[in-house]
Amino acid sequence: MFAIFKKELRAYFTTPIGxxxxxxxxxxxxxxxxxxxxxxxxxNTSTYFQYLLFxxxxxxxxxxxxxxxxxxxxxxxxxxxxxxxxxxGMVLGKYFAALTLFAATVLASCxxxxxxxxxxxxxxxxxxxDTHIGPVGGQLVGCLLGxxxxxxxxxxxxxxxxxxxxxxxxxxVITIGVLAVLIFIGIVAGQxxxxxVRAVLGWISVLSRxxxxxxxxxxxxxxxYYVSISGVFIFLTVRVYEKxxxx
Amino acid sequence: xxxxxxxxxxxxxxxxxxxxxxxVAPGEIVGLLGPNGAGKSTTMNILAxxxxxxSGRVLVDGLNVLDQPLxxxxxxxxxxxxxxxxxxxxxxxxxxxVYNLKGCTLNRTKHLQEICEVVKLTDVYKRLIKNLSxxxxxxxxxxxxxxxxxxxxxxxxxTVGLDPKQIIEIRNLIRTLxxxxxxxxxxxxxxxxxxxCDRIIIINKGRVVADELTENINRVGASCNRYQAKICGPQxxxxxxxxxxxxxxxxxxxxxxDGEAYVYHIESTKGIDIRKSLFYAxxxxxxxLIGLETLGMNLEDxxxxxxxxxxxxxxxxKQRRTGKKGPSRSAEKDIAQSILDATAAxxxxxxxxxxxx
Numbered sequence: 001m002f003a004i005f006k007k008e009l010r011a012y013f014t015t016p017i018g019x020x021x022x023x024x025x026x027x028x029x030x031x032x033x034x035x036x037x038x039x040x041x042x043x044n045t046s047t048y049f050q051y052l053l054f055x056x057x058x059x060x061x062x063x064x065x066x067x068x069x070x071x072x073x074x075x076x077x078x079x080x081x082x083x084x085x086x087x088x089g090m091v092l093g094k095y096f097a098a099l100t101l102f103a104a105t106v107l108a109s110c111x112x113x114x115x116x117x118x119x120x121x122x123x124x125x126x127x128x129x130d131t132h133i134g135p136v137g138g139q140l141v142g143c144l145l146g147x148x149x150x151x152x153x154x155x156x157x158x159x160x161x162x163x164x165x166x167x168x169x170x171x172x173v174i175t176i177g178v179l180a181v182l183i184f185i186g187i188v189a190g191q192x193x194x195x196x197v198r199a200v201l202g203w204i205s206v207l208s209r210x211x212x213x214x215x216x217x218x219x220x221x222x223x224x225y226y227v228s229i230s231g232v233f234i235f236l237t238v239r240v241y242e243k244x245x246x247x
Numbered sequence: 248x249x250x251x252x253x254x255x256x257x258x259x260x261x262x263x264x265x266x267x268x269x270x271v272a273p274g275e276i277v278g279l280l281g282p283n284g285a286g287k288s289t290t291m292n293i294l295a296x297x298x299x300x301x302s303g304r305v306l307v308d309g310l311n312v313l314d315q316p317l318x319x320x321x322x323x324x325x326x327x328x329x330x331x332x333x334x335x336x337x338x339x340x341x342x343x344x345v346y347n348l349k350g351c352t353l354n355r356t357k358h359l360q361e362i363c364e365v366v367k368l369t370d371v372y373k374r375l376i377k378n379l380s381x382x383x384x385x386x387x388x389x390x391x392x393x394x395x396x397x398x399x400x401x402x403x404x405x406t407v408g409l410d411p412k413q414i415i416e417i418r419n420l421i422r423t424l425x426x427x428x429x430x431x432x433x434x435x436x437x438x439x440x441x442x443x444c445d446r447i448i449i450i451n452k453g454r455v456v457a458d459e460l461t462e463n464i465n466r467v468g469a470s471c472n473r474y475q476a477k478i479c480g481p482q483x484x485x486x487x488x489x490x491x492x493x494x495x496x497x498x499x500x501x502x503x504x505d506g507e508a509y510v511y512h513i514e515s516t517k518g519i520d521i522r523k524s525l526f527y528a529x530x531x532x533x534x535x536l537i538g539l540e541t542l543g544m545n546l547e548d549x550x551x552x553x554x555x556x557x558x559x560x561x562x563x564x565k566q567r568r569t570g571k572k573g574p575s576r577s578a579e580k581d582i583a584q585s586i587l588d589a590t591a592a593x594x595x596x597x598x599x600x601x602x603x604x
Contacts, residue, residue: 003347007333014335079331079391082295083348084320245299247258 001085004093005100008067012101021062025105028055033112043116043135046214049143052109053207056154057183061175063098064158065168068237072166087241091159091234098155103148113140138216146213149226150206154179156233163240182206248273248429249294249399254303256289256453263289265453266303273398276425278440278461279433281450287433288328290450291403294431295325307399321349324397328404330388334377338368338387341376342394351395358394366390366420382413389420400424402432406439418443472515473542474522477508480534485509488532494519508537 012018029052036047071077080090116135158175165171186205192198202208209226212219249271256264264286271277279287292298294305296312296319305312307319333341342359351358363369366386371379376387385405392400405421406414421443424430434440440447441461449457478485482500489498489511497514504510515521522539529536 003344003350006347007344010340011333011335074331074334075327075329076331076333078292078297078325078327079345080348081297082320082323082325082327083345084317084350085348086317245297 001089001093004080004085004090005097008094008097009100011066012063012097015066017062017066018101021059022101022105022108025055025059026109029109030112033109037116043120045113045116045135045140046143048112049147049214052147053150053183053210056151057176057179060102060151060154060158060179061172063102064155064162064175065172066162067094067098067159068163069166069168069171073168081241081245087238091163091237091241095156095159095230095234098159099152102151102155106144106148106151110144136216139214140216142213142216142218145218146210146222149213149223150210153206153226153229153233154182156230156237157182160233160237160240163237248275248308249431250306251290251294252304252306254290254293254305255301256286256293256298257301263453264293264300267450267453267455268303269448269455269458271429271431273429274425274427275446276421276430276432276444277446277448278444279431279448279450280435280437280440281433282435285435285450286453287450288403289453291325291401291431291433292327295323295327295401296320297325297327321395322397322399324392324395324400326388326392326400326402326405328407330384330391332376332384332387332391335375337375338363338372338379338390341387342390345391345394349395353396358396362390362393365393365423367416382409385409385413385417389417393424397428399429399431402430404434405432406434406436414439472517472519474513474515475538475540475542476511476513476525476536477505477538478511478529478534478536479506479508480529480532482509485529485534486511488528489513492521492525492528494521494524505538508535512542 012021032051032055033048036051037043037045068077071080081087085093113135120135157178158171161175161178162168162171165174182204183206185201186207189198189201189205189208192201206226206229209219209222212222251267251269254264254267255262267286267290269277279290281287289298293300294307294312296316299313307322310319310322312319333344336344339359342362343355346355346359360369363372366389368383368386368390371383376384379387385408389402389405392402402421406417409417418439421430421432425443425445432440432443444461447457447459447461448455449459486498486500489495494516495513496516497512499512501510501512513521513525525539526536
């Protein structure tokens, strides 16, 4: 499993995908951060993270589209499946490789908060009141955790879709579609009058469980929800491979 | 070492492997021979644990592939039909990846170096796989299978797409490997198995139609009634004389010429050796015969010999599937066996077969 993890992580940077992904991610994150905090003269980072979630719709499929589709097309999966590695080990190796790159870029994008801290110090120097100045640590940590969990769930979904096709483009487009539905369904839910439909849509929505995190609250049930989504889709991917063996 | 027991594989309604059974002893080099789509690759994929069988079982070293997949996979080095190469890696990176993937515990530098010397990859060790020629890629695929020194090595059509020199090199390599590994290879080229294998298993339409030592198959290969003759003399008259003979069923002139001689293809009635009488007949006419060789059977001819005669047995199979009684499996094998024996005995006088490479 570790061999596959290492190979996948390397493969991101021997092909342009890793660079394109991290480059675009960091640039867009920096832009969003500048618009939502510096330009608004606000310390509130929750808007930043919310916008960041929208970029996942396009960026996460970049990470996951090739994981299985490419192996299937070039038939290198034969090597992995005839090596003394379990299918679960193979799937997890790939999952964690994508997750690692994702988490690394999200953490790297925290550099965006440095200017905020800089402002904080200079404002505190001239401030005479006791009111809070600077970004709220709890909110930052909560949002980061929430974003990471949502990303982990999205990667598992992308991984699963990649295992269904040997065409990378199809894999990417389908993943974009699925992630877009999952994100926008929460917004649509807010516009619906019927309380029943709203409840159902809200339940499906991935975003509705993120709200507590964005307030800086640690929501254990939400954590469980996102981890379960990842687990379910990793399990389904394993099943896809099991089934293909028998098919 | 390897025991395949009533293996069946269905792809939907399509039966790719239909009740195949055979055993391979340690240190044996066995060739699976058959036309494209005969079920060779499927059998090998099941053996390597890539596919699962619909029914039947596969034992490697007494371990069932389904019960202890990891233990079995550790004992097998597998080169699929298309070598599973990551084109973006260098040979070195790729082999190190496979080394880690197999959880190999031998000394890495030394082990990889040895393998590269065996398959002659040392010169391209630092190059990207995508820049390598087909022959070198195939060798990287072979090197990959050898990592970890597995006792069983499976090669699926190892020489397809290689040039003649590379083919000979790979064949020699396989023979060398056969000294301390059990090797199974598949091919649709008769000469290949003849050159490399101790034993040949012929598969057609998912069934074993013959399981023979190579020497026995060689005799069948020589049992032929087709000749190529080079005869000096007027082409049209020679041809009509050949066609008039009662023991010739077919004769044609080829466009090739050897000096003043024309080249002819002649097919005699089955079981009759026309070479002597042909010589005297031509000599009486004053047309010198300056060359005469028997044309060996190719794989298709052997199939016709072996497969045709098993048709009755196939009929029996159908009856058995529908519940009626037909010839048993062993009876069917006996038929194939008797043909092999009969043809071999009949043709003893004919010179040994030489491959037409």
